[in-house]
Amino acid sequence: MTTLTHFDTPCPEPLKSQILQLVVDHLTDISAMEIAPSNLLYSIYQYAIGYEVHLYLEALGGGKGIAVELIVATDEQDPEKVTGFVLYLPVKDDPQACGIAYMAELASHRHLGVIRDMVTQVVSRYPHSELTCSVSKVAAYAEMGFQILGTRGPQVLMNTRDHSTDGLMGVLDVAAVYSSTEVRQIHTYLLQRNGKKAMLDAEKKRDRQIDQLTAKARAFVAQAKG
Numbered sequence: 001m002t003t004l005t006h007f008d009t010p011c012p013e014p015l016k017s018q019i020l021q022l023v024v025d026h027l028t029d030i031s032a033m034e035i036a037p038s039n040l041l042y043s044i045y046q047y048a049i050g051y052e053v054h055l056y057l058e059a060l061g062g063g064k065g066i067a068v069e070l071i072v073a074t075d076e077q078d079p080e081k082v083t084g085f086v087l088y089l090p091v092k093d094d095p096q097a098c099g100i101a102y103m104a105e106l107a108s109h110r111h112l113g114v115i116r117d118m119v120t121q122v123v124s125r126y127p128h129s130e131l132t133c134s135v136s137k138v139a140a141y142a143e144m145g146f147q148i149l150g151t152r153g154p155q156v157l158m159n160t161r162d163h164s165t166d167g168l169m170g171v172l173d174v175a176a177v178y179s180s181t182e183v184r185q186i187h188t189y190l191l192q193r194n195g196k197k198a199m200l201d202a203e204k205k206r207d208r209q210i211d212q213l214t215a216k217a218r219a220f221v222a223q224a225k226g
Helices: 012-025 042-058 114-125 134-141 175-179 182-196 196-225
Strands: 001-005 071-074 077-091 099-106 128-133 147-152 155-159
Touching: 001 077, 001 114, 012 042, 012 071, 012 077, 012 099, 042 077, 042 099, 042 175, 042 182, 071 114, 077 114, 099 114, 114 128, 114 134, 128 134, 134 147, 134 155, 134 196, 147 196, 155 196, 175 182, 182 196
Parallel strands: 099 128
Antiparallel strands: 001 071, 071 077, 077 099, 128 155, 147 155
16 A cells, blocks of 8 residues: 655655655666657766756755745555655646646556556646656556646647646756766766767767657547547
8 A cells, every 4th residue: 555645845755765766777668758868868867857856956945036835645555665756747827727747656566556546646636737748657647646738848748638828837947967077977977988979879869769759649630639
């Protein structure tokens, strides 16, 4: 069984560190581009997306001027063990709306309904919820009451209603993470270890995958809306 805990203020450090470990370990599931461990750029995105989530966790409680909330799933038999999380952003001008930004669950708990239970709790708090997901996950979210609105980049855009909210959602400017000293250092290390050609090939492989996923999402939505 799973225990769900809601946070709108900073969560304890042991939980936070496990959440960040979940991000690092399940990056392919979390990243919109579904980057695979076989891509040489994988460790760059592990750091960058992990740091993005870190910044949002730091924003819990409103310290960075935006609203952030968190649902954490823990194992009922082992309350200190995080089995999943959903981080979402309430909409400032619409008290019923939110956008789900990041979520993950332990691979060992994948068929135990952890994501379903957490998302259901988010929707109970914010009936007008929005998220993006891969084509392969659309059916699962449809069962939770989400419907297809369109696409956003390489992912399918889904909402519990047939439209997005007109309200404004506060987000952090995380673009700087990708040009940070830390990211440049990781890139330099990978360049020295693998060579320029291998790194350029990895970038081309990533870009091709984004293009393919984008085309796949658009074709899927076009067929679904028929």
